[in-house]
Amino acid sequence: MTDAAARIALELRDVHKRFGKTEIIRGASLQVNAGERVAIIGPNGAGKSTLFNLISGRFAPSSGEILLNGARIDGAAPHRINRLGLARSFQVSNLFTHLSVFENLRCAVLWSLGYRYAFWRFLAGLHDANERARQVMALLQLDRRRDVLAMNLTYAEQRALEIGLTIAGGADVLLLDEPTAGMSKSETRRFVQLIRTVTEGKTLLTVEHDMGVVFGLADRIAVLVYGEVIAFDTPEAVRANPRVQEAYLGSSIAQTSAHADDAGDA
Amino acid sequence: MTERAFHFRPHDVGRWAVWSGYALVLLLAPLVFSSSLSQTLLSQMGVAIIACLSYNILLGQGGMLSFGHAVYSGLGGFLAIHTLNLVGAGALHLPVSLVPMAGGLAGLFFAALLGFVTTRKSGTTFAMITLGIGELVWSMSLMLPEFFGGEGGVTSNRVVPPATLGITFGPQIQVYWLIALYCFVCTALMFAFTRTPLGRMLNAVRDNPERVAFIGYDTQRVRWFAFMIAGLFAGIAGGLAAINFELATAEVVSAQRSGAYLLFTFLGGSTAFFGPIIGGVLMVLATVVLSQLTKAWLLYLGFAFVLMVMYAPGGVAGLVLANLRLAAFGRLRPLLRGYLALAVAGALALTGASAMIEMLYQLQLNEALGPVMTFCGVSLDAKGASAWIGAAVLLAAGGAAFELARRRFRVRWDEAQADIERETTRREAA
Numbered sequence: 001m002t003d004a005a006a007r008i009a010l011e012l013r014d015v016h017k018r019f020g021k022t023e024i025i026r027g028a029s030l031q032v033n034a035g036e037r038v039a040i041i042g043p044n045g046a047g048k049s050t051l052f053n054l055i056s057g058r059f060a061p062s063s064g065e066i067l068l069n070g071a072r073i074d075g076a077a078p079h080r081i082n083r084l085g086l087a088r089s090f091q092v093s094n095l096f097t098h099l100s101v102f103e104n105l106r107c108a109v110l111w112s113l114g115y116r117y118a119f120w121r122f123l124a125g126l127h128d129a130n131e132r133a134r135q136v137m138a139l140l141q142l143d144r145r146r147d148v149l150a151m152n153l154t155y156a157e158q159r160a161l162e163i164g165l166t167i168a169g170g171a172d173v174l175l176l177d178e179p180t181a182g183m184s185k186s187e188t189r190r191f192v193q194l195i196r197t198v199t200e201g202k203t204l205l206t207v208e209h210d211m212g213v214v215f216g217l218a219d220r221i222a223v224l225v226y227g228e229v230i231a232f233d234t235p236e237a238v239r240a241n242p243r244v245q246e247a248y249l250g251s252s253i254a255q256t257s258a259h260a261d262d263a264g265d266a
Numbered sequence: 267m268t269e270r271a272f273h274f275r276p277h278d279v280g281r282w283a284v285w286s287g288y289a290l291v292l293l294l295a296p297l298v299f300s301s302s303l304s305q306t307l308l309s310q311m312g313v314a315i316i317a318c319l320s321y322n323i324l325l326g327q328g329g330m331l332s333f334g335h336a337v338y339s340g341l342g343g344f345l346a347i348h349t350l351n352l353v354g355a356g357a358l359h360l361p362v363s364l365v366p367m368a369g370g371l372a373g374l375f376f377a378a379l380l381g382f383v384t385t386r387k388s389g390t391t392f393a394m395i396t397l398g399i400g401e402l403v404w405s406m407s408l409m410l411p412e413f414f415g416g417e418g419g420v421t422s423n424r425v426v427p428p429a430t431l432g433i434t435f436g437p438q439i440q441v442y443w444l445i446a447l448y449c450f451v452c453t454a455l456m457f458a459f460t461r462t463p464l465g466r467m468l469n470a471v472r473d474n475p476e477r478v479a480f481i482g483y484d485t486q487r488v489r490w491f492a493f494m495i496a497g498l499f500a501g502i503a504g505g506l507a508a509i510n511f512e513l514a515t516a517e518v519v520s521a522q523r524s525g526a527y528l529l530f531t532f533l534g535g536s537t538a539f540f541g542p543i544i545g546g547v548l549m550v551l552a553t554v555v556l557s558q559l560t561k562a563w564l565l566y567l568g569f570a571f572v573l574m575v576m577y578a579p580g581g582v583a584g585l586v587l588a589n590l591r592l593a594a595f596g597r598l599r600p601l602l603r604g605y606l607a608l609a610v611a612g613a614l615a616l617t618g619a620s621a622m623i624e625m626l627y628q629l630q631l632n633e634a635l636g637p638v639m640t641f642c643g644v645s646l647d648a649k650g651a652s653a654w655i656g657a658a659v660l661l662a663a664g665g666a667a668f669e670l671a672r673r674r675f676r677v678r679w680d681e682a683q684a685d686i687e688r689e690t691t692r693r694e695a696a
Contacts, residue, residue: 056480057479079479079485087481094477094480096469096470097473107478110463112482116463117463117487118463119465119495122462
């Protein structure tokens with residue numbers, strides 16, 4: 001292991017989140033190395049989505065620290081966290097509905113290329129932004145749908161564009177919230193391959209219900225139960241962990257492992 | 267392959283044609299409509315076009331429903347008229363043709379100041395705050411007569427000797443040329459704005475403010491900067507109006523004026539860039555021409571607005587674009603008969619309805635003149651049963667015919683749309 005690989009990209013230190021009297025996250029701690037792919041699993045209501053919302057700045061944690069590349073980001077506004085190199089996708093596609101595929105992607109690259117709030121330059125003249133948007137569009141295989149409005153895309157295309165908006169800005173740390181939710185088996189297979197490609201060399205944190213995707217994609221798995229990380233290890237170790245089996249209906253993990261290897265080969 | 271080469275399509279040529287056509291209309295309008303009344307109307311239209319376009323930066327492009335846009339055009343107008351008075355008194359050396367810029371700067375300044383608060387919120391809260399600020403400025407206009415001129419407003423004289431190149435701005439036509447020039451340049455600048463990073467991010471904020479934050483943009487900033495740009499152009503419109511009327515009264519910052527911007531921008535069409543241009547023209551036609559024709563003009567206007575919101579939320583521009591799309595696919599011709607039927611039936615129903623409305627107004631408001639009135643060249647007795655029965659029959663027959671025509675038209679329309687849909691899918695697959 002080189003130093004770069006061991007560098008911690010994202011760290012959670014005893015993070016709590018309370019909504020009124022209900023404590024959703026109860027002291028979650030996690031260290032994700034740079035370049036690592038981590039999947040968060042856990043039963044419904046374990047707080048997976050809340051954890052994503054805390055990391056990406058949608059909510060501020062009630063207590064605890066969140067560090068991105070060593071810098072505190074807990075409680076910062078989403079756009080500030082994004083500028084520090086963290087981007088996220090949403091479980092329900094969250095697109096610019098009345099803009100075309102190309103315009104959606106171009107919006108997502110503008111800030112990272114330094115165009116900020118410019119009103120003295122024409123978009124058509126921003127060759128780097130247009131080129132980058134086109135590259136991402138090709139990667140998503142949406143070239144032929146360039147001028148279609150996001151709201152008129154098929155479900156699978158919207159999911160792809162959702163990933164596109166997340167990666168277009170070139171963030172190093174990516175949070176994907178159930179990227180394959182609602183997709184057919186074959187679409188999921190294609191999608192896992194896409195995620196693998198676009199997250200090459202990046203740090204990935206993903207919430208996923210499909211165990212096939214989890215075991216096929218993740219270097220390490222974090223198991224979240226009732227707002228606590230009860231296990232954080234390699235897929236094999238997590239599968240064998242008795243605490244995980246007890247808390248997370250171990251049978252379902254065992255059953256899906258065969259199917260998981262399937263998806264992993266895809 | 268560069269972006270420019272990639273983008274070159276026939277509609278780029280079309281764009282040159284459209285802009286040349288726009289300039290040509292502005293140039294030829296006062297020559298075709300050369301009466302002094304027309305010149306007055308055309309001047310007001312130019313001002314209204316800039317104002318509505320600036321309002322649409324908020325409404326159509328940014329999804330910001332403002333109930334207080336007249337604050338920025340109005341304050342621009344007051345600043346411009348005070349500037350004009352300073353110029354007239356010799357205290358300030360500025361060509362009269364640049365006085366609207368003083369209005370623009372005032373609009374920009376107040377939009378930066380008040381907009382900072384307003385644009386922190388979006389949606390309903392934004393709308394409420396604009397309403398509040400509108401009321402605030404309106405009440406200030408009553409409290410500060412030194413600046414707002416009290417009930418009489420602030421008057422001025424746009425003729426400031428010596429004349430440059432024979433331009434005194436005395437004759438209305440010279441003011442029209444000034445307004446037309448500003449109108450063209452402002453339209454072009456506002457169109458250019460829609461092609462810039464900020465302009466595009468404004469659309470993104472309209473569609474989905476939450477996601478904008480997760481791609482690195484501060485949504486409040488995007489709204490605020492756009493609000494300032496809208497304020498700048500609103501102020502220019504206010505400044506031009508001040509020169510045109512040589513007068514600014516508290517009415518120019520009123521909620522009524524703000525409401526007119528909203529209403530006519532929507533009627534013109536907020537989803538297309540050129541919609542507010544139509545809106546501006548309609549605004550002057552309604553407030554100046556229609557209001558001369560009938561006392562019930564606000565009633566007709568409200569009726570038209572409700573119909574538009576319900577049946578054609580894209581406004582006139584939306585209807586134009588929908589029909590251009592049909593024409594592009596060769597589907598317009600079969601619908602023309604349907605349009606004719608709708609128009610005839612609609613005209614009948616409208617005649618019946620407005621005859622009744624006008625008779626009612628005659629009885630209520632023109633009592634002193636007696637019940638006999640002239641409507642569409644026909645003498646009607648507002649107290650006689652025959653006129654009412656005739657009007658009611660006309661309305662009922664026209665209404666029924668309209669409903670029948672509408673149903674048949676609906677079927678044809680849906681068929682055409684479905685055909686176009688299939689055609690597009692086929693082309694995409696090919």
